[in-house]
Amino acid sequence: MDENPSDDPYVCEPLHGSHPRGDGTDRVPPALEDANVLSNEPVADDVWLMRLSAPRTAATARPGQFAHVRLSQERDSVLRVPLSFFAATPSEGTISLLYQVLGASTRLMSQMRRGEACDLIGPIGRGWLDRRAPAATIFEPRRAILVAGGLGVAPLATLAENLAATGCRVDVVVGARTTSRIAARERLETVCPDLSIATDDGSEGYHGLITHLVSERLATHVPEDPYDYCAICGPAPMEVAAAHLVQGTGIYAEVSTERLMACGVGACLSCVVPTTRGLVRSCVEGPVFSVEEVVWDEL
Amino acid sequence: MSSDVRRAVPVIPAGVELAVDLGGLKMRNPVTDASGTFGCGEEYGDFIDLDALGALTAKGVSPAPWTGNAAPRICETPSGMLNCIGLQNPGMEYFCTHKLPWLASYGVPLIVNVVGHALSEYTTVIERLERETRVDAYEVNISCPNVDAGGMAMGTDPACAAAVTRACRALTSRPLIVKLTPNVTNVADIARAVEAAGADAVSLINTVQGMAIDAHRRRSRLSRPVAGLSGPAIKPIALRMVWQVSKAVGIPLLGMGGIVTGEDAVEFLLAGATAVSVGTANFMNPRATIDVISGIAAFCADEGVRDVNELIGGVQC
Numbered sequence: 183m184d185e186n187p188s189d190d191p192y193v194c195e196p197l198h199g200s201h202p203r204g205d206g207t208d209r210v211p212p213a214l215e216d217a218n219v220l221s222n223e224p225v226a227d228d229v230w231l232m233r234l235s236a237p238r239t240a241a242t243a244r245p246g247q248f249a250h251v252r253l254s255q256e257r258d259s260v261l262r263v264p265l266s267f268f269a270a271t272p273s274e275g276t277i278s279l280l281y282q283v284l285g286a287s288t289r290l291m292s293q294m295r296r297g298e299a300c301d302l303i304g305p306i307g308r309g310w311l312d313r314r315a316p317a318a319t320i321f322e323p324r325r326a327i328l329v330a331g332g333l334g335v336a337p338l339a340t341l342a343e344n345l346a347a348t349g350c351r352v353d354v355v356v357g358a359r360t361t362s363r364i365a366a367r368e369r370l371e372t373v374c375p376d377l378s379i380a381t382d383d384g385s386e387g388y389h390g391l392i393t394h395l396v397s398e399r400l401a402t403h404v405p406e407d408p409y410d411y412c413a414i415c416g417p418a419p420m421e422v423a424a425a426h427l428v429q430g431t432g433i434y435a436e437v438s439t440e441r442l443m444a445c446g447v448g449a450c451l452s453c454v455v456p457t458t459r460g461l462v463r464s465c466v467e468g469p470v471f472s473v474e475e476v477v478w479d480e481l
Numbered sequence: 482m483s484s485d486v487r488r489a490v491p492v493i494p495a496g497v498e499l500a501v502d503l504g505g506l507k508m509r510n511p512v513t514d515a516s517g518t519f520g521c522g523e524e525y526g527d528f529i530d531l532d533a534l535g536a537l538t539a540k541g542v543s544p545a546p547w548t549g550n551a552a553p554r555i556c557e558t559p560s561g562m563l564n565c566i567g568l569q570n571p572g573m574e575y576f577c578t579h580k581l582p583w584l585a586s587y588g589v590p591l592i593v594n595v596v597g598h599a600l601s602e603y604t605t606v607i608e609r610l611e612r613e614t615r616v617d618a619y620e621v622n623i624s625c626p627n628v629d630a631g632g633m634a635m636g637t638d639p640a641c642a643a644a645v646t647r648a649c650r651a652l653t654s655r656p657l658i659v660k661l662t663p664n665v666t667n668v669a670d671i672a673r674a675v676e677a678a679g680a681d682a683v684s685l686i687n688t689v690q691g692m693a694i695d696a697h698r699r700r701s702r703l704s705r706p707v708a709g710l711s712g713p714a715i716k717p718i719a720l721r722m723v724w725q726v727s728k729a730v731g732i733p734l735l736g737m738g739g740i741v742t743g744e745d746a747v748e749f750l751l752a753g754a755t756a757v758s759v760g761t762a763n764f765m766n767p768r769a770t771i772d773v774i775s776g777i778a779a780f781c782a783d784e785g786v787r788d789v790n791e792l793i794g795g796v797q798c
């Protein structure tokens with residue numbers, strides 16, 4: 183078979199799962215795994231944190247990848263919920279998922295108690311910096327700016343820690359509706375004591391849009407110590423605005439896209455994202471894309 | 482707690498015969514996937530043994546690539562979901578040069594779903610696929626409700642449905658299955674027309690037209706206001722139509738619409754289907770097809786049914 187994904191303008195081959203009998207890359211193919219709830223509680227307003235026992239997924243998850251969670255075995259709920267890994271601890275066999283109670287599925291999720299079972303497909307997709315992963319071209323950012331709008335902090339927290347562990351200096355810009363909605367503050371402050379915060383209601387930090395702070399940061403960074411990496415995750419309008427700010431600056435920038443998704447494995451074509459290669463599947467080609475490959479006008 | 486990375490295979494009790502003949506297509510059991518929910522099987526090959534299926538049904542193939550519709554393309558509804566994917570597919574040449582070689586490593590019978598905007602597009606695809614030995618049967622989609630210029634009109638008019646069937650029939654001796662839309666006044670009329678035009682089997686139902694509105698934003702939840710409803714919500718409609726069509730035609734039926742369990746599948750067999758497709762349930766459970774096969778087999782064992790063919794059309798009304 184042809185291993186080159188670029189000759190198919192509409193349906194790109196996933197990096198895993200498309201190979202005969204499932205072999206072929208350094209990435210672990212997703213699997214169906216039974217999981218048990220270890221804890222489930224609100225951490226910031228209506229933002230909740232669920233910790234699950236899921237040893238296989240925990241051992242193989244990368245920052246920016248996600249799990250596709252089936253909350254109920256009842257047939258009145260047909261769609262799984264895709265959630266980024268907020269944390270994965272291989273030694274304990276656990277993963278953590280950060281979610282906001284918004285609709286019926288997340289309300290159901292918030293009612294799950296310790297010991298309850300669910301199942302998940304994971305780990306799915308390409309995470310942060312996966313595109314530069316081939317050994318010959320490993321890219322190690324030296325100075326990074328992470329842009330987290332609302333729940334966008336979920337896939338960025340582990341990335342921030344991993345970058346800091348390699349000696350990268352990490353600036354984090356956080357946006358939230360109000361100060362009580364800012365999740366994972368402690369984890370981010372460990373890496374970046376000087377968090378830049380914007381709130382919609384002015385209850386903390388800058389009163390206004392997060393993109394104002396991003397624009398300030400980009401304007402003040404100095405040529406001798408420039409940002410070389412930017413990671414963006416948040417509501418779509420914020421991602422579009424942040425992507426426009428960073429495009430053309432020479433900074434390698436990535437964005438994690440959130441799409442409505444059915445299968446989560448690359449089959450149904452629900453979650454497509456417009457890219458320079460055509461409409462590609464967010465679940466297996468993303469959810470992390472480089473800012474340059476997304477066609478923002480069509481998003 | 483298990484971390485199970487095996488490719489699931491069905492559990493079939495000894496002495497239960499599951500093989501069926503769908504209009505000349507020999508299936509080792511009555512279960513296939515519903516076109517469009519399963520790609521060409523690659524993605525699900527991580528979760529199940531594809532060779533355990535009665536047949537593999539590939540996603541719709543058109544002559545040239547189709548880009549499909551804008552996002553959002555899906556939304557969840559009570560016990561179901563709406564989609565307006567728009568038959569996005571990379572076209573017949575890509576299918577033949579990339580998908581078929583991959584499928585060559587499997588022995589499962591292959592049904593290729595064929596889509597088109599016009600009669601000539603269906604025949605173009607079938608002519609091309611006739612050169613490929615890996616293809617075992619065709620499912621002609623005259624019923625997709627999503628493409629403005631395409632299937633809807635053909636599938637809702639008996640003469641038009643017959644014309645497509647006749648044109649495809651003339652090109653192939655492989656089993657020809659025609660997939661019917663439920664969005665008609667009398668589905669039996671359409672079924673009779675395609676039977677008379679040479680179809681070996683009919684499959685039904687495609688998605689039921691529906692709509693979802695976000696009240697707060699006062700907008701459609703999907704990029705197209707009219708989309709296709711699938712999942713358990715449509716099972717009663719599907720069962721009714723399979724039963725009606727089974728009374729109207731002599732050719733075998735491939736039944737589908739909201740099947741999640743083996744018992745759901747048995748209900749379709751009792752209504753008159755010879756085989757069944759599992760669609761939306763794959764999204765709930767990537768092993769749904771295998772669970773349905775095991776469920777049918779367990780039902781047969783429990784009920785003393787030696788051969789699954791004994792169930793077909795067995796409902797008492």
